[in-house]
Amino acid sequence: MPTAENFRLEETPIPEPGDGEAxxxxxxxxxxxxxxxxxxxxxxxxxxxxxxxxxxxxxxTRSPAVAVGQIVVGRIGWQAYGAIAADQLRVIDPTIAPIQTGVGILGMPGLTAYFGLLEVGRPRPGETVLVSGAAGAVGSAVGQIAAIKGCRAVGIAGTEAKCHHLTQDLGFDAAINYRADDLSTALKRACPDGVDVYFDNVGGRILDMVLQHLRMYARVVLCGFISQYNLEEPEVVPRHSVPLALACARMEGFFANDYFDRQDPALRELAGWIDAGRLKYREDIVEGLENAPAAFLGLFTGANVGKALVKVAEPTVAAS
Ligand SMILES: NC(=O)c1ccc[n+]([C@@H]2O[C@H](COP(=O)([O-])OP(=O)(O)OC[C@H]3O[C@@H](n4cnc5c(N)ncnc54)[C@H](OP(=O)(O)O)[C@@H]3O)[C@@H](O)[C@H]2O)c1
Incomplete structure (x- = not known):
């Protein structure tokens, strides 16, 4: 587990953009x-x-691809300023939604939920979709998209408050607190007919347990395994081969970036759902670049509800 002492704040001159850079x-x-x-x-x-x-x-800018004042998404890193090839930037329309959604529900996490659930999980109306990390950036969108597609949405999260948020604010049909509930009993209660699609954000013992509750022809979407990220060796080798085989299930990893050549229609559909009030998102905001380590470390203790963000500066142009 990293600590705040692993990070250091440095001041350097603001870079000059080179040819083709912004x-x-x-x-x-x-x-x-x-x-x-x-x-x-x-x-x-x-x-x-x-x-x-x-x-x-x-x-x-020293590129015609972007103009001064435009709001963009780009891989600048934990920096107040960065010079980057302008063709690597995605220009966003600040009138569609608050600009920070460009790295949240209308960015990588939202697209991960969209493509991971719809392309890899392939839910059908009436099926039970279970998602772990359910109160986080990706998981909260997965459950709501499942509901939009006519599925029963069940979430797994780490506190009662998060479970309450899922069922009361986001329209999940049921939620399980993996820290307080006996997981096997809770899964039987929340998914009495078994799990058709499991969207796994956490891996480890939760994945292992859910595999015991698969319905025939289930699909397991291996999105992430945050419970293992700070371990030297994986904690549990899921006992997956038998339950997967018996359920004729499919378990598949995916990398959201592989779908990003199709991001424009996906982002339009996500924005439409937000506009119609069918897809909600919550943000967990800390202020100041110097607080990025704390925000990052909070992901591993479950400190965040919704998308974890660091607010670094106000725009100089009028943008939401
Ligand atoms: N495949 C891809 O292309 C792709 C793309 C984006 C993200 N991901 C993966 O998707 C997952 C979710 O990402 P996100 O950005 O939406 O993060 P997030 O869910 O907003 O934040 C992480 C959450 O994980 C939970 N968590 C932390 N440690 C845990 C543990 N040991 N056991 C169970 N839950 C734990 C915490 O909530 P609780 O309070 O509920 O514990 C925490 O709030 C991550 O695994 C990430 O790596 C994959």
Missing amino acids: LVRTLWLSVDPYMRWAIRGDRTNVGEVVTAEVVGEVAA
């Missing part, structure tokens, strides 16, 4: 579980900037 001023910084992988010793050298997508404002 200088982006960070407004919102996204903290996501994958960053735990990115900062492993074999992937990042000590002293490097932590990778991250940000929502920012174009402060200067």
Whole structure:
């Protein structure tokens, strides 16, 4: 488990954009579980900037692809400013939704829920869709999209307050508190006919237990395994082969980026659901770049409800 002492705040000159580059001023910084992988010793050298997508404002440009003042999403990392190839930036329309949704429900986490559930999980109306990490950025969208598609949505989360939020605010049919409830008994109660689609965000013992509750022809979407990210060795080897085989189930990993060439229609559909009040999102905001480590570490203790974000600066142009 990383600690705040593993991070250091440094001041350096603001970079000059090179040919074809834009200088982006960070407004919102996204903290996501994958960053735990990115900062492993074999992937990042000590002293490097932590990778991250940000929502920012174009402060200067040496490319016709973006204009000064435009709101963009780009991989600037944990920095107040960054120079980046302009063709790597996604320009967002600030009139559609608050700009920070560009790294949340209308960005990578929202698209992960959308493609992971619909393309890999392939839920059919009337089926039971179970999702873990259900009160987080990806999980909260998965359950609501399942409900939009006519499924019964069941969530697993780590506190009573999160479970209450799922059933009362987000329209989940049932929620299980994996810290308080006996998981097997709770699964039998919440999914009496078994689980048709399990969208797994956590791995480990929760995955292992859910596999014992699969319905025939179930689909298991391996999205993430946050319970294992801080361990040297995987804690549990899921006893998966027998229950998967007996249920004629399919278990499949996926990488959301592989679907991003189709992001435009997906983002339009997600924005339409938000507009119609069918897809809600919550944000967990801390202020100040210096608080990015605390926001990031909170992902591993379940401190966040909804999308974890760091607010770094206000836009200079009128944007929501
Ligand atoms: N495949 C892909 O392309 C892709 C893309 C994006 C994200 N992901 C994965 O999707 C998952 C969710 O990401 P997110 O951005 O939406 O994060 P998130 O759910 O907003 O935040 C992480 C949540 O995980 C839960 N958690 C932490 N440690 C846990 C543990 N030991 N056991 C069970 N739950 C634990 C916590 O909630 P509780 O209070 O409920 O414990 C915490 O709030 C992650 O595993 C991530 O790596 C995969």
